[in-house]
Amino acid sequence: MKAVVVEQYAPIDQIELKEIYPPVMEPGQLRILVEATGIGFVDGLKIEGRYQTKDPLPFIPGTEFAGIVSEAPGRPGGYQPGMRVMGMTRSGALAEEIVVNPEAVYPLPDGIAPEVAASFRANYLTALYALSARAMLCAGEQLLVLGAAGGTGIAAIQVGKLLGARVIAAASTLEKREFALAHGADAAIDYTQAGWRDTFKELTGGHGADVIFDPVGGEISVQTFRSIAWRGRHLVVGFAAGAIPALPFNLPLLKGGALLGVDLAQIPVREPDVQKRLMSQLTGWLADGQLKPVVGRVFALEDFRDAFRTMQTRGALGKMVVRIAK
Template sequence: MKAVVVEQYAPIDQIGLQETGMPVAGPGQVRVRVQAASIGFVDGLKVEGRYQTKDPLPFTPGAEFAGVVDAVADDVTRFTPGMRVMGAARSGALAEYIAVPATAVEIMPDGLSMEAAAAFRTNYLTALYALGERGTLRAGEQLLVLGAAGGTGIAAIQIGKLLGARVIAAASTEEKRNFAARFGADAVVDYTRADWRDALKDATGGHGADVIFDPVGGEVSLQAFRSIAWNGRHLVVGFAAGTIPALPFNLPLLKGGLLIGVDVAQIARREPEAQTRVMTQLSTWLNDGKLVPVVGHVFAFEDFRAAFRTMQTRAALGKMVVRIGS
């Protein structure tokens, strides 16, 4: 089978497709013929060896995928060959086949495309866990989403609306702001402008943001916290800007604000009940048609490098998806 193989940590232009052995579905596992896989910011860091944990070499990047069950171990009863599934793994999704524990996949809702299913799990799990479990976002509150046109940003806009919030989307270009508005943002602001906090103040009627969803980091994070409402919650999701801000401790005191970390990679181990609640709610919204995952640009398998480059240059609208099989 063909797979993207990282033999040495390197820029994506130095990584290629290779012929590799077919994975075997071991005890408790299923093998999936992958039809689509998505690319996230973490995937780019892992390829270059810059993530906080390193995958042992050689490895195949890609965590999220959708496809058709190809084989199952004798002790797996929930899945049978031919079922359409979506799932997530530590790595291995940018390949024609992947073998994962049966607990790592779930049956796809009817009508959901392979591309949408591949773009779904991590972004929407992060958004609902952050906003619902960590930020306790309530109906009628003001939600500020930074990096609003990216994969997690668009998910946060959609989830925020489903939770009843008024959503202000912050993004760096007119194209990105229009994209955010198309998927539900009530107002948009350009956080590259020196006076963007004035625009945010106007957008919130002088109230400030009750909750800030922040996958960006850098200077914009500090400026956003300065505009937080009393008892506001600033959710730290990631650092796409490439720099980690240092918050002066007097700001939380003056604002009565909370700085809250959101690490989706630790939910299953540390808060399994919360993950179950979140995934159950997301599945309900999916099956009811209230939530339709946003798919960004779709790339052919042989063009996987372009998917990484688009994501790494922060030019992405939504999540990048690689179509692997038909």
């Protein structure tokens, strides 16, 4: 089978597409023919060996995928050949086949394209877990989304609207702000401009942000926390800007604010029942059309490097997807 193989941690230009043997199945596992794979910021860090945990070499990158069950001896988890699924795993999805435990996949509702499914689970589960289970976002509250045009940011906008919040998108270019507005944001601001906090204050009628969804990090995180409402919640989702901010502890004291961490990898381990409930809610929204995931650009497997380059330029709108099956 064809697969992207990381033999040494390196920039994406040095990573190759290779012909390798299909993965071996263990009892109780499923073999999936991969149709599409989502490319996230974490995937790029893993390839370069810069993520907080390292995958043992060699490895196949890619954590989020959609595909068709091809082998299911004993029908583990109730799955059988021919069923369409979407899934998440530690690695291995940038390949024509992947072997996973049944807990790693979820049945795909009818009518959902593989590209949509492959860009769905990580971003939207992160957004719903952060906004609902962690921040307990309430209808009518003010939600500020940083990095609003990225895959996770767009998911937070859409989920925030479904939860009844007023959503303000923060993005650095006009194109990104228009993209965020087109996908549900009520207003948008340019956080690179001096005085953006005054603009934000006007947009909220002096109230500030009840909840801040922050996958960016860096200095903007500290500036944003200064605009938090009384008893506001700041969700730490990631550090796409590259720098981990240091928050002066007097700010939470003065604002009555809370800093809440969001780590998607911890949810199935520490809160499996919560994950099951949230995935049921998400797939319900997906099936009835309330939620329409945003796919950015779709690339052929042979062009996987371009998918990573586009994602890493921070110029990406939505999530990048690699189409595996023809």
